[in-house]
Amino acid sequence: MEPNVRFGIVERQSFFQRFLQWTELLDPTNLVLSIEKIEKSRQILLTNEEAFKLDSEDPRIMEAWKRSLSTVHPDSSRLIPVPLRPAAFLPFTAPMVFLSLLPTKTLKSMVLPQASLYTYCTAFNLVNGNASYNRGPVESLLLGAGVTASCTFFGLIPRWVLKAPLKNSLLRKSLPVFLLAYISGMNVVATRSLEPMRGIEVMDREGNIIGYSRKAGTKAVKDTATSRVLLFGTSALIPEVFSVFLKKSQIFVRFPWSLWPLKLSCTVLVLGLMVPLSFSMYPQIGQIPSSQLEEEIQAATEEAELFYNRGV
Numbered sequence: 001m002e003p004n005v006r007f008g009i010v011e012r013q014s015f016f017q018r019f020l021q022w023t024e025l026l027d028p029t030n031l032v033l034s035i036e037k038i039e040k041s042r043q044i045l046l047t048n049e050e051a052f053k054l055d056s057e058d059p060r061i062m063e064a065w066k067r068s069l070s071t072v073h074p075d076s077s078r079l080i081p082v083p084l085r086p087a088a089f090l091p092f093t094a095p096m097v098f099l100s101l102l103p104t105k106t107l108k109s110m111v112l113p114q115a116s117l118y119t120y121c122t123a124f125n126l127v128n129g130n131a132s133y134n135r136g137p138v139e140s141l142l143l144g145a146g147v148t149a150s151c152t153f154f155g156l157i158p159r160w161v162l163k164a165p166l167k168n169s170l171l172r173k174s175l176p177v178f179l180l181a182y183i184s185g186m187n188v189v190a191t192r193s194l195e196p197m198r199g200i201e202v203m204d205r206e207g208n209i210i211g212y213s214r215k216a217g218t219k220a221v222k223d224t225a226t227s228r229v230l231l232f233g234t235s236a237l238i239p240e241v242f243s244v245f246l247k248k249s250q251i252f253v254r255f256p257w258s259l260w261p262l263k264l265s266c267t268v269l270v271l272g273l274m275v276p277l278s279f280s281m282y283p284q285i286g287q288i289p290s291s292q293l294e295e296e297i298q299a300a301t302e303e304a305e306l307f308y309n310r311g312v
Contacts, residue, residue, distance in 0.1 A: 001207030003045040004074035007065065008285025009205055009307050018280035021069075022086075026276055030070040030087040038079065041067040074285070074309050075131035075201070084127045086312055090268075090275050092120050097235055098267045100155065101176050102260075110156055118151035118187060125191040128312040130220055132201035133212065135194055147190045151183050173240055181233030188225040192311070195221055202288070202297060202306040210306060211297045216288055220310040223282040231271075231278035239266040279312060286310040 013021065041064035050061060070087060073080055082088065099113035122144045157179060199212035200220060243263050246252050252259060290298050290306050297306070 002074055002077050003042065004069055004072055005203070005207060005285060005307075005309065007069065008074070008283060008309075009207070012287075013283065015280060018283065019276055022276035022279045024066055025070040026087050026090065026279075027066075027070075028087055028091070030067070031082050031085060033067055033071060035079070038067055038071050041065075042072070073128070073131060080127060084124050086128070086279065089124060090271055093117065094268045094271045095264075096120065097180070097232065097271065098239075098264050100180065101236060101240070111152065114155035115148070115152045118155060118183070119148045121184065121187050122148045122151070122191050125188050125224075125311075129192045129224070130195050130200045130217065130309050130311050132309065133194060133198040133217075143194070144191065147187060150190065151187050154183050155179065173244070177233065177236040177240055180236045181229045184232040185225040185229040188228050189221055192221045192224070200308055202293065202308045204301060204303045204306060210301045210303075211294070213293045213297055213308070215293050216286070216306075216308040219288060220286060220308060223286070224311055227278040227281045230281070231274050235267065235271045235274050238270045239263050242266045282310055284310055284312060 044060060044064040045068055048061065050058060071079055071085060083092065096113060096117035100117050102109075102113070104110045126140055126144055195217035196214050198217070199214040200217040201209050202211060202213045202216050203209050243259060243266075246259060246262060286308050287305055288308065290301060290303055293306065
């Protein structure tokens with residue numbers, strides 16, 4: 001069985017435990033690990049049964065889990081490309097979120113931040129989603145391009161609205177935040193739309209594949225989309241509220257140029273907290289009662305609960 005999948009099945013962690021684990025997996029040093037170090041860590045996990053004991057405190061095993069979980073896809077057992085590993089999510093998205101909410105005057109300054117943000121999110125969702133169903137590279141490329149173009153188009157709506165004279169200042173502030181959260185959730189749904197259509201692998205506690213479930217695919221996409229809405233909605237809302245209070249302070253009166261550096265810092269800080277929080281909302285290896293799945297899957301097993309890869 002793939003070690004990352006077995007870890008998710010054996011370690012049924014609480015939300016707090018998952019949060020602490022994600023703070024380690026999001027360590028930027030996981031982006032510069034050599035292939036040799038990753039392969040050595042994987043070999044430790046594959047050959048050492050001690051790795052799957054819940055009370056194991058061997059530093060070698062703990063470091064091996066950190067390297068494996070942060071760099072290897074649980075479905076394909078392949079290395080995740082460095083820019084699309086979970087540890088790269090914050091460095092890439094923080095400046096994009098900040099720039100996408102700035103007031104703009106030219107078409108170029110409106111389109112580039114939106115296109116960059118949704119191009120990265122689409123690629124991240126494609127690579128880190130469930131990979132147990134059949135899909136070709138051309139199909140993935142066309143799907144990703146269509147989703148990116150659609151999300152960029154809808155992301156530009158508040159830019160055009162804000163160029164028009166609006167008396168309601170609350171609408172001017174809240175509309176970009178609302179649309180960023182909503183489109184980010186829909187980006188997950190659209191990018192991973194093949195999972196509910198074709199079904200994803202569900203397995204028992206031993207890792208034996210029972211079948212392909214569309215209902216498990218729907219749940220995986222729904223849970224991930226919910227976590228993205230919380231992630232980007234909160235990360236956009238708090239800096240906007242912060243900037244409103246900052247404009248009323250003496251700091252802004254004396255140093256009006258300080259607004260954007262402080263708002264950028266606030267965005268990075270909030271995203272830095274929200275990324276591990278949103279990633280840990282649901283277990284990466286999800287658990288679902290077999291009674292909620294298709295009849296053919298229920299008939300193929302006597303297990304009361306089955307497991308699937310939710311993705312990130």
